[in-house]
């Protein structure tokens with residue numbers, strides 16, 4: 001009486017813009033620069049850099065890459081990379097403050113890397 005299970009042969013989903021943004025962050029995160037007021041310079045694939053505005057003071061998030069010009073309603077990979085960069089910087093700042101305040105700061109926040117924050 002064997003239970004025959006159907007093998008899961010579904011193809012992997014195509015990488016989303018968010019995942020590609022994570023890739024930019026991982027590979028070239030040290031090239032992302034914070035210009036201030038929610039504006040970031042993010043490296044593109046072809047040696048160019050794009051200016052991303054995360055609209056921290058309200059309004060629309062925007063990026064000057066061709067993908068975002070075509071699909072302004074979507075989060076392009078540069079926007080995603082900048083959002084991850086910002087979330088990590090905030091997490092780091094929070095951890096440093098916690099380490100100062102508490103002698104035994106928990107490191108479990110590092111496990112929450114997948115959360116983009118907002």
Ligand SMILES: [Zn+2]
Pocket residue numbers: 050063064065066067068076077078079
């Ligand atoms: Zn972009």
